[in-house]
Amino acid sequence: MRRFLTGKGIFGGTILLLVIVTALFGPLLIPETWATQMDMRARLAGPSITHPLGTDQLGRDLMYRVLLGAQTSMMIAGTAVLMSLLIGLPIGVVSGYFGGWIDNVLMRLVDTLLAFPALLLALTISAVLGPNLTNTIIAIGIAFTPYLARIIRGEALRVAQMPYVEAARSVGTSDGKMILRHVLPNIMPPIIVQATISLAFAILAEAGLSFLGLGTQPPDASWGLMIQASRDYLDIAPWTALVPGAAVALTVLGLNMFGDVLRDVLDPRIA
Amino acid sequence: MTYIVNRLLSVALTLLLISVITFMVTNILPGDVAMVIMGTQSNPEALAGLRESLGLNDPLIVQYGRWILGIMTGDWGTSLVFKTAIGPLIADKVVASSLIVVMSMTIALSCAVPLGVWASVHRDKWQDNTASTTALFGVSLPDFFFGIMLILLFARYLGWFPSSGFVHPADDFLGAVRHAFLPSLALGLGLMAHLTRMTRSTMMSVLGQDFIRMARAKGLRERTVIWRCALANAIGPVITVAGLQVGYLFGSIIVIESLFNFTGMGWLTYQALLNRDIPLIQSTVFVIAAVVMLTNLIVDLLYTLIDPRIKLS
Numbered sequence: 001m002r003r004f005l006t007g008k009g010i011f012g013g014t015i016l017l018l019v020i021v022t023a024l025f026g027p028l029l030i031p032e033t034w035a036t037q038m039d040m041r042a043r044l045a046g047p048s049i050t051h052p053l054g055t056d057q058l059g060r061d062l063m064y065r066v067l068l069g070a071q072t073s074m075m076i077a078g079t080a081v082l083m084s085l086l087i088g089l090p091i092g093v094v095s096g097y098f099g100g101w102i103d104n105v106l107m108r109l110v111d112t113l114l115a116f117p118a119l120l121l122a123l124t125i126s127a128v129l130g131p132n133l134t135n136t137i138i139a140i141g142i143a144f145t146p147y148l149a150r151i152i153r154g155e156a157l158r159v160a161q162m163p164y165v166e167a168a169r170s171v172g173t174s175d176g177k178m179i180l181r182h183v184l185p186n187i188m189p190p191i192i193v194q195a196t197i198s199l200a201f202a203i204l205a206e207a208g209l210s211f212l213g214l215g216t217q218p219p220d221a222s223w224g225l226m227i228q229a230s231r232d233y234l235d236i237a238p239w240t241a242l243v244p245g246a247a248v249a250l251t252v253l254g255l256n257m258f259g260d261v262l263r264d265v266l267d268p269r270i271a
Numbered sequence: 272m273t274y275i276v277n278r279l280l281s282v283a284l285t286l287l288l289i290s291v292i293t294f295m296v297t298n299i300l301p302g303d304v305a306m307v308i309m310g311t312q313s314n315p316e317a318l319a320g321l322r323e324s325l326g327l328n329d330p331l332i333v334q335y336g337r338w339i340l341g342i343m344t345g346d347w348g349t350s351l352v353f354k355t356a357i358g359p360l361i362a363d364k365v366v367a368s369s370l371i372v373v374m375s376m377t378i379a380l381s382c383a384v385p386l387g388v389w390a391s392v393h394r395d396k397w398q399d400n401t402a403s404t405t406a407l408f409g410v411s412l413p414d415f416f417f418g419i420m421l422i423l424l425f426a427r428y429l430g431w432f433p434s435s436g437f438v439h440p441a442d443d444f445l446g447a448v449r450h451a452f453l454p455s456l457a458l459g460l461g462l463m464a465h466l467t468r469m470t471r472s473t474m475m476s477v478l479g480q481d482f483i484r485m486a487r488a489k490g491l492r493e494r495t496v497i498w499r500c501a502l503a504n505a506i507g508p509v510i511t512v513a514g515l516q517v518g519y520l521f522g523s524i525i526v527i528e529s530l531f532n533f534t535g536m537g538w539l540t541y542q543a544l545l546n547r548d549i550p551l552i553q554s555t556v557f558v559i560a561a562v563v564m565l566t567n568l569i570v571d572l573l574y575t576l577i578d579p580r581i582k583l584s
Contacts, residue, residue, distance in 0.1 A: 108284075108285070108288070109288070111285060112285050112288040112289055112292060113292070114518075115285060115289055115518070115560040115561075115563050115564045115567075116289075116292075116556070116559070116560045116563075117518045117519060117520075117521045117522030117523075117559065117563065118519075118522055119522030119523065119525060119526070120521065120522050120525060120540065120556065120559055120560075123525060123540075123541075123544055124296060124297075124544065124552065124556055125296065127544040127545070127547070127552075128296055128297065128299060200411070204413050207413050207415075207416075208413065208415065208526050211413075211415050211526060212525070212526060212529060212541060213545070214544065214545075224413075227413075227415070227416060227419070230419075231419070231530075234419065234422070234423055234427070235427060238423060241416070241419050245412075245413065245416040245419070245420075248413050248416065249408070249411050249412045249413070249416065250411075252410075252411040252412075252413075253407060253408065253411035256407055256410055256411055257407065260407075
C-alpha cells in the first residue's frame with residue numbers, strides 16, 4: 001500500500017477517484033435539465049458566476065455538461081475494455097497454455113487484426129453498424145481485443161512453463177482446473193495493469209470517434225462530442241473546446257499515472 | 272535468405288486474411304452499393320436491375336474473388352462519391368499522407384531521443400521529472416485536441432502556418448511543407464511522448480552495464496560515453512517501436528487530416544466511411560493495413576543493420 005503513495009500514485013489516484021465518483025454520482029446529484037437547459041441570451045458566454053466554465057453554442061452550461069459527460073465517456077471506455085477482456089482472455093489463455101496448432105491459428109488471426117490500426121478498425125466497425133452508444137462500445141471493444149489477447153497469450157505462455165504448473169501436472173491436474181487455479185491467478189497482475197492503460201486509450205478512442213461523428217450521438221453528452229461541437233466557435237469561444245479537452249486529458253493522465261504506479265507495485269519485472 | 276522468403280510468404284498469407292476481413296466487414300453493411308448509388312427511395316425494379324448488373328446477387332465468395340482479382344490486376348473499381356477510378360485516387364493520397372507521416376516521425380524522433388537521453392542521464396533529478404512529466408502529458412492529450420490548440424495558436428493568432436488544406440510537393444515543395452507542418456506537429460507530439468519514454472528506459476538499462484563503466488574508466492569524455500557508446504546500443508529498440516508506431520500514425524491521420532482538411536489517405540478513408548462508399552472503404556482499409564504490415568517487415572529487416580548481433584530466424 002505504501003508503494004502507491006508516491007507523487008504520481010497520489011495524483012493519478014485522486015484524479016481517477018474524482019472522475020469515478022463524478023461518473024457514478026453526478027447524474028444522481030445533478031438534474032439532467034441543468035445540462036440540457038438552453039439559455040439563449042448567454043450563448044457562447046465566457047466563464048461567469050452563473051456559468052463557472054462558460055456555455056456552449058446553445059447556451060447550455062459547460063460545467064454540468066462536462067460532469068454528466070464523464071458518465072458517458074467512462075461507461076463507454078469501461079464497458080469496451082471489459083468486452084475486449086472477455087473476448088481476449090479466453091483467446092490468449094487457450095493460445096498460450098495449449099500452444100501448438102491452436103496457438104498458430106489464433107495468433108495468425110490476432111496478428112492480422114493487429115495490422116489494422118485500432119482507431120481505423122473501430123471507425124470502420126462503427127460506420128458499418130451505424131454510429132450510436134452501443135455500437136461505439138462494440139467498435140472499441142473489438143478494436144482493442146487483439147492487443148489484449150496478444151499480451152495475455154505471452155503471460156499464459158510464461159506461466160505455463162513454470163515449475164509449479166509442471167508440478168501440478170505431474171499430480172494429474174486437469175487442463176481446466178490448471179487454467180482456473182494456476183494460470184489465471186498468476187497472469188492477473190500484468191493484465192490488470194494493461195486494462196488500466198487500455199482504459200486510458202479507450203477514452204481517447206471514444207473521444208476520437210465522437211469527434212468524427214462516428215461515436216456517441218446527440219443528445220448524449222460525451223467529451224469527444226463536445227469538442228466536435230466547439231470546432232466552429234473556436235475563434236470566439238475557445239473555452240468550449242478547452243473544457244472538454246481538459247477533462248479528457250486529465251482523466252487519461254490520471255489513468256496513465258495510476259497505471260504506471262500499479263505496474264511498479266503489481267508487476268515489478270517490467271518496471 | 273530462408274528467413275526473408277518465410278517472412279514474405281507469411282506477409283502474403285496475412286495480406287490475404289486482411290483482404291478477407293476487410294471484405295467481410297464491409298459486406299455486413301446494411302444496404303449495398305446499388306442502394307448507395309440510387310438512394311433509398313429508388314424504384315425497386317431499377318434497384319434489382321442495377322444489383323444484377325453489378326453482380327451483387329452472386330454468392331459472397333464469387334464477389335470476393337472478383338474483388339481480390341481486381342486488386343491484384345490493378346482494377347480497383349470506381350469510387351461512388353468521387354466518381355473516379357480508385358487506384359489513381361489512392362496513389363495520389365498516399366503521397367500526401369507520406370509527407371505528414373515522415374514529417375511527424377522526424378519531429379518525434381528528433382525531440383524524443385535528446386529528451387530521453389537527457390532524462391536518463393539525470394535519473395530521478397528535476398531534468399528526469401520534467402522530461403517524464405512532459406512525455407506523460409503528451410501521451411494523455413488527444414491528438415485532435417492538440418491539433419485544435421495548434422490551429423488557434425499558430426494559424427489564428429500568430430498566422431505563421433495555414434490552418435487547413437494541402438499543396439502537392441511537386442507543385443510547391445515549401446508550400447507543401449508549410450501546409451503539412453501543423454498536422455505533423457499534432458501527430459508528432461503523441462509519438463514523441465511514447466518514444467521519449469522508450470529512449471529513457473532503454474538508455475537507463477544500457478547506462479547500467481559494465482562496458483559503460485569500462486568506457487568511463489578508460490577516461491573517455493562523458494559526452495562520448497553517452498552519445499557514442501550508450502546511445503548506439505540503446506537506439507535499436509527505439510527504432511523498432513518507432514516503426515511499430517506507424518500503425519498508430521495511420522489510425523491517427525484519419526482524425527488529424529479531417530481536422531486540418533488535409534486531403535490524404537486519412538481524409539479519404541473518412542470520406543469513404545462517412546458516405547458509405549463501399550468500394551472505396553474496402554480499398555482504403557486494405558491499403559492502410561497492408562502499409563502497416565509492410566512497414567513492420569521493413570523494420571524487422573532494418574534491425575539487423577542497426578544491430579548486427581541480431582540474427583534473423
